[in-house]
Amino acid sequence: MSTAAREAVDLDLPPRVNRGWPRERIVGTILVALWAVAGLCLVAYLVAAWNPELFWRWAPAYLAGLWTTLSLCAISLVLGAVLSVPVAYGRMSGNRLLSSLAYGFVYFFRGTPLIAQTFLIYYGLGSFRPQLEMVGLWSFFREAWYCAILAFTLNTAAYQAEILRGAIQAVPRGQWEGAASLGLHKLQTLWKVVLPQALIVALRPYGNEVVLMIKSSAVVALITVLDLMGQTRLAFSRSFDYQTYIWAGVIYLAMVEVLRHGTEWIERRITRHLKR
Amino acid sequence: MQSTWTLLSWGPEGWLDDIAYGAFITVSLALATLPLGLLVGFFVALAKQSSEPTLRLAGNIYTTIFRGLPELLTLFLVYFGAQIGFQSLIKLFRPDAAMDVNSFIAGMVALGVVLSSYASEVFLSAFRAIPHGQYEGGYSIGLSKGQTMRLVVLPQLIRIALPGLANLWLVLLLNTALVSAIGLSDILRQAGIAARVTREPFLFFGVAVLFYLALAVLSSYGIRAIERAVDERSPR
Numbered sequence: 001m002s003t004a005a006r007e008a009v010d011l012d013l014p015p016r017v018n019r020g021w022p023r024e025r026i027v028g029t030i031l032v033a034l035w036a037v038a039g040l041c042l043v044a045y046l047v048a049a050w051n052p053e054l055f056w057r058w059a060p061a062y063l064a065g066l067w068t069t070l071s072l073c074a075i076s077l078v079l080g081a082v083l084s085v086p087v088a089y090g091r092m093s094g095n096r097l098l099s100s101l102a103y104g105f106v107y108f109f110r111g112t113p114l115i116a117q118t119f120l121i122y123y124g125l126g127s128f129r130p131q132l133e134m135v136g137l138w139s140f141f142r143e144a145w146y147c148a149i150l151a152f153t154l155n156t157a158a159y160q161a162e163i164l165r166g167a168i169q170a171v172p173r174g175q176w177e178g179a180a181s182l183g184l185h186k187l188q189t190l191w192k193v194v195l196p197q198a199l200i201v202a203l204r205p206y207g208n209e210v211v212l213m214i215k216s217s218a219v220v221a222l223i224t225v226l227d228l229m230g231q232t233r234l235a236f237s238r239s240f241d242y243q244t245y246i247w248a249g250v251i252y253l254a255m256v257e258v259l260r261h262g263t264e265w266i267e268r269r270i271t272r273h274l275k276r
Numbered sequence: 277m278q279s280t281w282t283l284l285s286w287g288p289e290g291w292l293d294d295i296a297y298g299a300f301i302t303v304s305l306a307l308a309t310l311p312l313g314l315l316v317g318f319f320v321a322l323a324k325q326s327s328e329p330t331l332r333l334a335g336n337i338y339t340t341i342f343r344g345l346p347e348l349l350t351l352f353l354v355y356f357g358a359q360i361g362f363q364s365l366i367k368l369f370r371p372d373a374a375m376d377v378n379s380f381i382a383g384m385v386a387l388g389v390v391l392s393s394y395a396s397e398v399f400l401s402a403f404r405a406i407p408h409g410q411y412e413g414g415y416s417i418g419l420s421k422g423q424t425m426r427l428v429v430l431p432q433l434i435r436i437a438l439p440g441l442a443n444l445w446l447v448l449l450l451n452t453a454l455v456s457a458i459g460l461s462d463i464l465r466q467a468g469i470a471a472r473v474t475r476e477p478f479l480f481f482g483v484a485v486l487f488y489l490a491l492a493v494l495s496s497y498g499i500r501a502i503e504r505a506v507d508e509r510s511p512r
Contacts, residue, residue: 022328024326024327024328024331025328025330025331027331028323028326028328028329028330028331028332028333028334029330031323031330031331031334032330032333032334034334035334035337107489108489111446111488111489111492111493112450112485112488112489112492113450113451113452113453113454113464113488114450115453115454115456115464116453116463116464116481116484116485116488117485119464119468119477119481119484120478120481120482120484120485123468123471123477123478123481124471124477124478124481124482125478126477126478127476127477127478127479128478214346215344215345215346215347216346216347217346218346218347218348218349219348219454221348222457229346229348229349232349233352236352236356242356242357242360245349245352245353245356245357246353248349249345249349249353252344252345252346252349253340253341253344253345256343256344256345257340257344260344
């Protein structure tokens with residue numbers, strides 16, 4: 001920058017305020033310094049504990065576990081999204097029976113821990129082995145992987161149904177009436193008028209649901225599925241090396257942060273027409 | 277083969293008393309975690325709404341870390357981390373000593389930091405809902421910063437944050453089920469033991485799920501009572 005330009009910028013800037021060192025700034029600086037020290041300690045620990053044998057033994061396992069986690073979440077989220085549509089419809093329907101059925105489904109899966117639901121399906125359905133063998137479903141329920149997908153799908157369907165319902169009901173009634181007065185069919189109204197507006201509302205909760213799913217999918221490690229958490233537990237029980245858990249934490253944190261910023265980026269992008 | 281009712285009876289034959297004891301552990305863990313998480317969460321929110329950028333940064337790092345890690349992983353990190361840490365500390369003094377970390381305390385700390393990072397977000401949005409004039413009004417009648425916070429802002433803050441906090445309580449109750457993985461005898465672990473001994477997994481995990489459902493229903497009654505009490509006290 002030339003001197004003249006720099007002078008012009010300096011002239012445009014408001015005068016610099018002398019912040020001084022009030023108590024908040026001292027406390028804040030100390031806290032940030034503590035975080036920095038903690039981060040440096042973590043890096044120093046990982047460098048000091050670096051063990052190439054351990055790393056190369058478990059790195060492929062961690063990658064396989066990561067893939068398992070991601071595919072488990074993706075499959076459950078997609079199936080759950082499909083299942084959430086009839087549930088949300090039931091929740092909003094005027095039919096007493098339908099709406100109380102849907103309410104019961106949502107209440108059950110949101111009111112009990114996912115880990116208990118998973119145990120109920122994986123261990124619990126083993127009680128009905130003869131019956132399940134009779135109808136040929138035993139080979140499905142014998143596998144921890146399929147049980148996990150079933151439990152997660154049902155669980156996320158309950159949460160996603162509430163997100164969908166909330167988003168559709170957040171669209172003002174006038175939108176329905178306006179579309180009806182133009183002679184649009186109800187389904188057309190839903191598809192062309194209501195859903196595009198509802199999805200803007202729903203984007204953030206959907207993003208949160210994906211993050212929650214990735215975090216809570218760690219419980220499948222307890223029913224012997226070797227996802228990222230499962231591989232970590234295995235690695236720890238073989239090596240008793242604490243860094244196995246640290247690495248898992250770093251990977252989970254990176255995944256969640258990428259998703260969170262991705263959702264925010266999409267939100268900024270699709271609400272551009274609403275900004276002034 | 278014993279009948280279902282004997283298995284579910286109260287006493288040495290049945291398992292209901294054991295699972296009820298698990299429910300007691302679950303509830304006491306949640307009740308012990310709640311004040312810890314809310315207190316820390318309040319201070320983190322205080323840092324995040326401050327005008328001081330370094331304080332905001334420190335608060336945001338806290339939330340990012342503990343909201344991003346899976347709860348189960350946080351639990352293991354705390355449990356095994358404390359175990360290894362204390363063990364190496366003790367080895368400095370007495371090489372032959374061994375110690376175990378109390379899984380109740382480990383669960384309390386892990387669930388507490390997770391709760392506090394979520395609670396800080398609830399408090400933060402409540403802080404933003406309180407107009408700046410409330411602080412200025414407090415200062416103009418001669419209250420100090422701390423007094424303004426305690427006497428003017430906090431009562432309004434709690435009223436605004438209550439629905440969000442009630443939701444966090446329900447999530448906390450669900451998250452306590454994870455401590456069964458580090459050996460605390462909560463509902464799920466007791467049910468698991470009963471299921472293994474009696475070979476009736478569906479029955480006992482079903483009962484465990486019903487216990488959680490009952491806790492959720494009871495909590496929503498309690499929450500409604502608290503909300504009504506707060507509403508009655510609020511000025512109109």
